[in-house]
Amino acid sequence: MNVSNLLRIAFRALQHNMMRAFLTMLGIIIGVGAVIAMVAIGEGSKASIQAQISAMGSNMVTVRPNSNVAGGVRLDATSVQSLSLDDVQALLKQGQYMSAVSPGVSSKGQVINGSLNWSTTLQGVSPAFLDIRDWPLKSGVVFTDKDVSSAAKVCLIGQTVVDNIFINGEDPVGQVIRFSHIPFKIIGVLGKKGENAFGQDQDDVIIAPYTTVMKRIMATVYLQNIYASARNETVTDSASGEISTILRASHRLKPTDADDFTVRTQAELINTFSSTSKLLTILLTAIAAISLVVGGIGIMNIMYVSVTERTKEIGLRMALGARGIDILYQFLIEAILISITGGVIGVILGVAASSLIRIFLSWPTLVSQSSVVLSFMVCALTGVFFGYYPALKASRLDPIDALRYE
Amino acid sequence: MEKKTLEIKDLKRDFLMGEETVSALKGITFTVLAGEFMTIMGSSGSGKTTLLNIIGCLDKPSSGTYLLDGVDIEKLSRNELARLRNQKIGFVFQSYNLLPRTSALENVELPMMYNGAISSKQRKEKATHALEQVKLADRMGHMPNQLSGGQQQRVAIARALVNDPVMILADEATGNLDSRTSYEIMTVFQELNDKGKTIVFVTHEPDIATFSTRTITLRDGRIIKDFKNDNKRSATEVLKALPVNEDDKI
Numbered sequence: 001m002n003v004s005n006l007l008r009i010a011f012r013a014l015q016h017n018m019m020r021a022f023l024t025m026l027g028i029i030i031g032v033g034a035v036i037a038m039v040a041i042g043e044g045s046k047a048s049i050q051a052q053i054s055a056m057g058s059n060m061v062t063v064r065p066n067s068n069v070a071g072g073v074r075l076d077a078t079s080v081q082s083l084s085l086d087d088v089q090a091l092l093k094q095g096q097y098m099s100a101v102s103p104g105v106s107s108k109g110q111v112i113n114g115s116l117n118w119s120t121t122l123q124g125v126s127p128a129f130l131d132i133r134d135w136p137l138k139s140g141v142v143f144t145d146k147d148v149s150s151a152a153k154v155c156l157i158g159q160t161v162v163d164n165i166f167i168n169g170e171d172p173v174g175q176v177i178r179f180s181h182i183p184f185k186i187i188g189v190l191g192k193k194g195e196n197a198f199g200q201d202q203d204d205v206i207i208a209p210y211t212t213v214m215k216r217i218m219a220t221v222y223l224q225n226i227y228a229s230a231r232n233e234t235v236t237d238s239a240s241g242e243i244s245t246i247l248r249a250s251h252r253l254k255p256t257d258a259d260d261f262t263v264r265t266q267a268e269l270i271n272t273f274s275s276t277s278k279l280l281t282i283l284l285t286a287i288a289a290i291s292l293v294v295g296g297i298g299i300m301n302i303m304y305v306s307v308t309e310r311t312k313e314i315g316l317r318m319a320l321g322a323r324g325i326d327i328l329y330q331f332l333i334e335a336i337l338i339s340i341t342g343g344v345i346g347v348i349l350g351v352a353a354s355s356l357i358r359i360f361l362s363w364p365t366l367v368s369q370s371s372v373v374l375s376f377m378v379c380a381l382t383g384v385f386f387g388y389y390p391a392l393k394a395s396r397l398d399p400i401d402a403l404r405y406e
Numbered sequence: 407m408e409k410k411t412l413e414i415k416d417l418k419r420d421f422l423m424g425e426e427t428v429s430a431l432k433g434i435t436f437t438v439l440a441g442e443f444m445t446i447m448g449s450s451g452s453g454k455t456t457l458l459n460i461i462g463c464l465d466k467p468s469s470g471t472y473l474l475d476g477v478d479i480e481k482l483s484r485n486e487l488a489r490l491r492n493q494k495i496g497f498v499f500q501s502y503n504l505l506p507r508t509s510a511l512e513n514v515e516l517p518m519m520y521n522g523a524i525s526s527k528q529r530k531e532k533a534t535h536a537l538e539q540v541k542l543a544d545r546m547g548h549m550p551n552q553l554s555g556g557q558q559q560r561v562a563i564a565r566a567l568v569n570d571p572v573m574i575l576a577d578e579a580t581g582n583l584d585s586r587t588s589y590e591i592m593t594v595f596q597e598l599n600d601k602g603k604t605i606v607f608v609t610h611e612p613d614i615a616t617f618s619t620r621t622i623t624l625r626d627g628r629i630i631k632d633f634k635n636d637n638k639r640s641a642t643e644v645l646k647a648l649p650v651n652e653d654d655k656i
């Protein structure tokens with residue numbers, strides 16, 4: 001018996017029981033739809049985190065003082081005093097894999113422009129910082145090394161700050177604002193960066209020479225961060241190793257001592273986040289897969305009922321010359337048809353659901369081709385797997401017994 | 407020496423009903439030659455259907471041998487039996503056994519679905535032709551539940567004819583028909599027989615038996631009479647002789 005005949009027979013049988021076929025499909029539809037939507041959510045958030053982290057500058061390596069345990073008291077990063085400008089000098093001098101290094105300090109405070117004020121963060125860095133962060137200026141110029149050595153009261157301001165203290169649309173460049181009573185002359189406006197992977201507004205910032213911030217605002221000689229940039233993406237790990245070595249030497253740590261700093265590359269950050277979202281994806285997928293199995297059992301159940309119900313029909317077909325294998329194929333194809341049709345509807349539904357989630361909940365979703373192909377194949381397999389036993393049962397019936405079945 | 411289509415020797419068929427054993431056939435022996443038109447008669451419960459099922463390769467005997475065209479049925483596999491049923495045998499069931507919710511035409515097409523050599527176009531043509539033979543050309547699209555009992559029976563006959571079998575087995579194929587239609591059907595069977603097809607026809611009506619060349623009578627699972635009819639009536643002539651009556655129309 002050829003395939004077109006088999007398909008015809010299977011279509012007929014489903015047509016006769018449309019409602020039942022649809023209800024049977026429902027399990028598969030929901031299962032596949034759920035798999036696709038869930039994976040789309042997982043993949044979407046992963047992709048957006050990756051994009052955001054690499055937007056921070058994928059070559060960037062950051063160093064933070066370790067919040068190491070001192071006499072049982074855990075100190076927070078600002079009060080740990082392990083990174084200093086000497087470290088930056090050491091890195092600049094000895095680094096092979098780094099193209100730029102910048103110290104980093106930051107202070108929260110109120111910025112005032114006339115009658116307007118805004119609470120923001122003042123970051124003290126070197127001019128190299130903007131290259132490390134891959135952060136262009138929208139207007140104006142970057143402060144110079146000379147500004148750094150003279151601790152000049154100049155700054156660059158982020159877009160959010162501009163929006164909040166220059167509400168009339170005037171050009172901020174050349175204006176003077178105050179941060180903690182210190183007047184700063186604005187020499188440039190930073191390009192818009194948007195939110196980072198943690199949901200923080202990266203444009204809510206004022207950037208000034210680190211000397212100015214350390215001496216005039218914070219009165220400290222310690223750093224909260226060191227930012228470095230690897231020569232290219234492939235040597236970030238080497239750069240990170242090199243930084244550790246140099247810093248350990250500069251801090252005179254014994255081999256048995258633990259690091260009093262932490263070096264992080266962007267790749268590590270991406271991995272950290274990817275692994276959490278990977279776990280999420282696995283969990284969601286598992287739940288969805290379970291619903292697929294439940295759907296499959298639904299198919300099996302209905303196919304068994306159908307075989308029993310149609311025993312007489314099977315007997316007749318056999319009496320008219322159907323072989324066992326013809327009957328097996330007939331029921332198998334019916335099961336596969338149910339599961340594949342369910343699969344197609346499920347895929348459409350899943351893709352639609354992902355779009356709706358993106359549009360209405362503004363979650364990032366990404367329908368991956370592999371999830372569509374995979375769930376579709378799982379569907380077909382579900383049909384074969386769960387349809388096989390009922391079909392086998394049908395094919396083994398004895399023609400005369402089946403024909404006499406009431 | 408004429409070719410033997412059926413050779414049945416000491417055929418027995420017992421049904422196990424829990425503790426009890428019902429012997430439906432208690433030793434049947436006969437031979438049917440190719441081209442014979444045989445009727446089987448006998449009272450209800452005498453074992454006619456049981457015998458026909460075995461001849462049609464649907465059921466297997468409990469003991470005894472059955473050769474079809476010289477081949478021992480016992481030795482054939484399930485698939486070979488299926489092929490045999492499909493291409494050599496046309497079976498008209500006592501209870502019609504039409505597929506519900508399936509048009510008359512598609513019901514007739516059914517045996518050809520399992521014959522890979524027939525294209526869907528040929529299938530339709532042959533099915534249409536078979537339905538025309540049983541005078542149902544105007545009911546092809548009807549579902550079985552939209553047909554009268556007699557019409558359903560004729561669809562079942564068309565289905566048995568359609569695959570051009572060598573042997574046609576009919577279980578009370580005229581049981582539900584008025585005499586005029588019965589004769590029309592008998593005309594069809596006689597025509598098929600003239601073309602060389604072997605026919606085994608179960609009936610209750612002695613009148614129908616007169617159209618055949620041989621009648622065996624069963625009682626309680628045994629053959630009690632084997633009668634050779636040398637002057638078989640022609641159904642065409644009987645039909646001609648019948649007064650044309652409006653009520654007799656289909």
Ligand SMILES: Nc1ncnc2c1ncn2[C@@H]1O[C@H](COP(=O)(O)OP(=O)(O)OP(=O)(O)O)[C@@H](O)[C@H]1O
Binds near residue numbers: 422448450
């Ligand atoms: N599957 C079965 N199980 C048990 N007994 C059966 C079975 N099939 C037939 N019989 C018995 O075998 C005997 C013969 O039955 P069969 O159907 O052959 O009769 P028949 O001659 O065709 O009768 P009718 O003219 O009423 O159709 C009956 O007594 C019946 O009860």
Ligand SMILES: [Mg+2]
Binds near residue numbers: 454455456500577
């Ligand atoms: Mg009977």
